[in-house]
Amino acid sequence: LKAVESVNETQKRNVVSKTKKFIGPIKGKKIGIWGLAFKPQTDDMREAISIVVINKLLQEGAKVKAFDPVAMDEAQHIFKEKITYCKDVWDAVKDVDVLIILTEWPEFKEIDLFKLKKIMDKPYIMDARNIFSLDKMEEKGFHYLSIGR
Secondary structure (H helix, E strand, O other): OOOHHHHHHHHHHHHHHHHHHOOOOOOEEEEEEOOOOOOOOOOOOOOHHHHHHHHHHOOOOOEEEEEEEOHHHHHHHHOOOOOOOOOOHHHHOOOOOOEEEEOHHHHHOOOOOHHHHHHHOEEEEOOOOOOOHHHHHOOOEEEEEEOOO
């Protein structure tokens, strides 16, 4: 069990280090987050990857804006005023340097990719849940990195 916990913590930290390799230094960057709950269909944030990732991004000087279909109230108890809480998926990607997907909500998987590309100034997506196919994302013109494929 300890080994599994250690692997999980390492994976959480890897999201930030891989994001840095993907877009460069984090300091001053605007980062959008889709998904705060530890899994879809819940507002439960105990052990959520978002806590580790967002705290690390903030430590490194990023400005974070986030959206989750259910866990926004729960997130406000955790992050207080440290991040911007978005009203929807579109608000969370406006003017960001990269979008990081941390929970595999169905509404994220079914997003209009054409509209997403149009709204994002910089179409960089770091997908920690592998919700899109690499080929499809590259074909649509995104810089797409998925973790753990």
